[in-house]
Amino acid sequence: MSEPRTARQIRDDVAAGRSSATEACEAALERIAHIDPSLNAFQTVAAERALDRARTLDRDHAALASLPLAGVPIALKDNLCTRGLTTTAGSRILDGYRPPYDATVVSRLERAGAVIVGKTRCDEFAMGSSTENCAYGPVKNPWALDRIPGGSSGGSAAAVAATMVPVALGSDTGGSVRQPAALCGVTGLKPTWGRVSRYGLIAFASSLDQIGPIARTVEDAALVLQAIAGPDPCDATAALAPVADYAAALEPAKGLRGRTIAVPRRLLEEGLDAGVRQAFDDAVEALKARGAKIIDVELPHNRHAIAIYYLIATAEASSNLARYDGVRYGVRAPLDPGDTLIAMYGRTREAGFGPEVKRRIMLGTYVLSAGYYDAYYLKAQQVRTLIRQDFERALASADVVALPTSPTPAFRSGERTADPLKMYLADVFTVSAPLAGLPAISIPCGFADGLPVGLQFVGRPFDEATIFGVAHAYERDTDWWKARPPVSG
């Protein structure tokens, strides 16, 4: 099998007539058929649909050649609605659900010339850090098959890491793009809240959810963001701010000279795996050696981030998931004669939701219930403001804040499933960016015991260009992104 191409290479080859969209699609489908049986990353492979689409694109080469993602095969997390193509969000309650419409990101990707090859497994309703909460089976880490790929976009990260597809979309609420990207050794971006339309993204926590690309290179992540970003009449929270030219941000001349990178040293004093610490410290030294100015910052409220994240996210989830009631879509539990509407709701939701989703609905319902709203939910929203202000201060004197993406490398499957709180702590360095609404990227920065480690940059609102620029400059001078897991062949 030849060296898998990046999205940029595929686009350039297709535009120049060196290869076709159909060839790129066939290659991706072959790799999926060959590799995915050992990883379980795909929920649905839409082979015929993808080939039809690729052949249609190839019939008009002149039109295809001008498209920014011409012929690029892409996988979508299974919580993104695709018209007529099963979309489960990893839940039994949406078993067999065929959405009547496409998410805005889906129609934008197709308009840009991309070919959707399939849907990837995820934690149920994106609730998890390991993709073990998928009702249709867990996904394995391509670097170590006895370990988790991270979550909740674990299928998308594994598919890109194993080079089944060059790029994929995930969604990030508390780290669900960046953490699996880090644990699988690829690049993942969570854009600024409002940068990408959420229309057609199955909602988990609406004030935090954001769709983002997973890719092997920063350039590919930028190409995908360029295609999906921008205002949308179908999402009132999709911001009107102009979309920057991300390709221009990657020009080598920009480099790291004149960049200031803030490192919250005190925050990293405890709870960091030794191998992750080593890889992170080496990365900071490398940034410094390449001309970046490194400063220390305090993020004093970040130690409360996990607690308030799980109060806010579960509260929003309990409200968003009220729609799964066995009436308008999804699966209804079998009823006995004389069963009431209330009984139908309760039994449908009991049978349709998995344990983690029920746990979060229960917690969220509790914190929103009479007598506890002010104590928990309002308080959490106030602390959210303090976390946002900490980042505003840090980013007033720095271009980006650098953090490890995950405190540990990929853990073993089953290791944390019995202890939800321990599982939640996997997100300790990723929840603050969505709480503050800020863009953040994770890129590969080394290995700990043979497992990938991710380096995270958090940037200013709507300034994805700067984090792409910094990440690209680091990536260009290091070879970490080129490493491929044995399973990729």
Add this chain to the structure above:
Amino acid sequence: MAFTKEDVERIALLARLALTSEEKELFARQLADILHYADEVLAIDTAGVPPTAQPLAAPPPLREDERRPSLPREEALAAAPDPAQEAGFFRVPKVIG
């Protein structure tokens, strides 16, 4: 913070979840653990701090409220577990006695 079985049952009813007795016991324990961890937040001084409900500095203005084509009714009903296509309704168990 301790959770009684009655607390869990009250929340489960609000959430429309018909939990098993095993789940009630498990969640009583786990929710108490999680809230115990979250209790650190209660001690933070937030006097005068405005809450953040969403992170955008300025939400975009709303579009004009104009009539536009919407999902055809038969498509909206197509994914329902028990649609009444001809009548154009979602069918549910009897609500009024």
